[in-house]
Amino acid sequence: MFVTVLFLLLQFCASVFGAHRELLPSKAPSNLTLLEINQGQVLIQWDPIEPDTVRGSFKGYLVRTWNHAGSLVYAFPPDVTRASIDFFPFSKNFITVSVRNEKYVGPPSEAISFDAPQREPQSPQTLHIFTLSNKSVLIRWSKPSQPNGILLGYRIYCREMNDTFGEIKRETSHLINDPDKFQAKLTGLEEGVKYQIGVSAVNCAGESDVTKAGIVLGPHTPVEPFPSRFVYKTNYTTPKRDEKCYKTLTSPAEEEDEEVDDYYDYLLYNHTNYKETTPSPVKTDYEQNCLVDCLVLWMPDVSNNPGEYFYLKYRVRGETDYTVTEPETSEDFILLRNFDACKKYEMVIVAVDGEFSTESGTVFTPPKLYSNIL
């Protein structure tokens, strides 16, 4: 009884205020077209809907865009049929448009899709500064939440600030050409000066915002360091920007082939950059298979006295003498050239603070198998 009355009342109101009965819109807008991709936005256009297919009071259009990981919805008023919307970088994106009346959203149009380009990465999520001495710090940061493309590395900033941290008096920066390194040492700092240290992430599309932290170094009396840890990477290489970001088109046949691999479409093209063959010095089989660069990264114990710098001792297993590197006073790593990955090594890293030094435990590197069956 009440329900009927309410229904009649609603019908009465609807007729008084001139609203129609709202039904599901019967058609989707046609001819959804991608016009251009520009500055992180995509410009799209569709044809206006015929009014009688709205089947209710026309509220406008809903545009939905998505990729494998997320989606976004935009509402536009009835008079808009061309709009700029955000896209999800470095992935395949899809877009549809639907009609909206007072009550319903109509069927979506046929989806259009495109391979979205890279964008600048998100900034590193955290940055921590650890004191090594009265002139050196070790900084550690974390990966950006969204790389938005192919990460190439990080840029480190060191800014000398005025006393209230309000003004930059001097700034230096340098690039770390390794997306998997999350640590750096800064040295040559002065006691009592206010420093703002920053780190940004860099990919093929550019540089992220800078994650910052401040520090003032005080006096430091050397004491015995705690034992360090370290990691080593044999066959260490750093990414070459051109190789990572530009896909070289080696032959005209390949140029026509659109689906070479998954990343093909997302890379920036460089048509002029044809493959070059540079003559390389002749190497023996053994050298080619075994001699590599080896990166040794110092991981000092930052929750205790870490030491101000380090050096490395290493020897082939069974030999009596260690090769001892020069003290590495400015970086947090040593690169061993022509490291023989086919031999077993023992490595020890030594942290130094003033006249004190402390050895790490010994690490035994496993040999790479060298086989000459070809």
Ligand SMILES: *[C@@H]1O[C@H](CO)[C@@H](O)[C@H](O)[C@H]1NC(C)=O
């Ligand atoms: C679809 O839109 C494009 C771009 O606006 C236009 O050139 C074309 O004529 C339209 N096609 C139809 C069938 O309306």
Ligand SMILES: *[C@@H]1O[C@H](CO)[C@@H](O)[C@H](O)[C@H]1NC(C)=O
């Ligand atoms: C530092 O620079 C800011 C901005 O220029 C200024 O407002 C502030 O007074 C300066 N502080 C000192 C101690 O000079």
Ligand SMILES: *[C@@H]1O[C@H](CO)[C@@H](O)[C@H](O)[C@H]1NC(C)=O
């Ligand atoms: C750091 O401390 C040492 C003494 O331990 C001192 O000789 C040196 O001048 C100090 N360096 C700086 C940059 O203040």
Ligand SMILES: *[C@@H]1O[C@H](CO)[C@@H](O)[C@H](O)[C@H]1NC(C)=O
């Ligand atoms: C293509 O690569 C070459 C060599 O790497 C470079 O000099 C040139 O600027 C690149 N072209 C474009 C359009 O980036």
Ligand SMILES: *[C@@H]1O[C@H](CO)[C@@H](O)[C@H](O)[C@H]1NC(C)=O
């Ligand atoms: C080093 O890495 C490259 C490419 O990642 C590989 O082709 C080469 O065989 C490796 N060399 C050794 C000695 O492991």
